[in-house]
Amino acid sequence: MAQEIKADVKLNLEGLLCPIPVVKVSQAMKNLPLGGILEATATDPGVLTDIPAWARSSGNELLSIERKDRVIIFTIKKTR
């Protein structure tokens, strides 16, 4: 988990609730090239289950997701 993942784009989703985090992630992913990595921070606890589900159903790879106090940080690699 602690290994460095270099993000191509960073997104701040703090304070946003369902379904906006998923919407913003999908929009940001559209502008990434294949293999590109997105890193985002969020505060909605629903993100912990929603982002992995979104990655599975959209065909992208969730590289990491972790919670640090109230902030959740995750990285996704564009694979489709």
Next chain:
Amino acid sequence: MENKDGVTIVVFSGDMDKVMAAFNIAVGAAAAGKETTMFFTFWGIKAIQKGNLTGRSFFGRMMGLLNRGGINRIGPSRFNFGGIGRWMFKQMMKMHNVTSLEELRKIAIDMGVKLVPCQMSMEVMEIGREDLIDEVAEPAGVATMLEAASRSAATLFI
């Protein structure tokens, strides 16, 4: 049929809470890259009306007055209390930073969710194409809805 990965939602209810759930699901599906279609029928038409008064006949006008459409005018299925509930819900949504229904609808449109009005409901309630928001697709019937459903992995009736 080519792919069976879409999501089809029949919006029958004109209640704010149920319409919100419908748009929420539609936006989530579109975000996952699924072809998403929403059919608005009966009370659900209210969610895609501009909000002006409608109707030609006496009954039609009465319906347009007592059942006036527009996404900001619809109230929750419970605790509406003649509009106080709607106001309260809106305040609470704002307080918790939840996206408003109108904004959610705009996001759905921007993401390519297809909004299809039910022709029959429009006829019965005397609601014209000009009474609906510009972004809706051509009014259609059950065959169109079923065709979309046959291309979908999930079909919901709300």
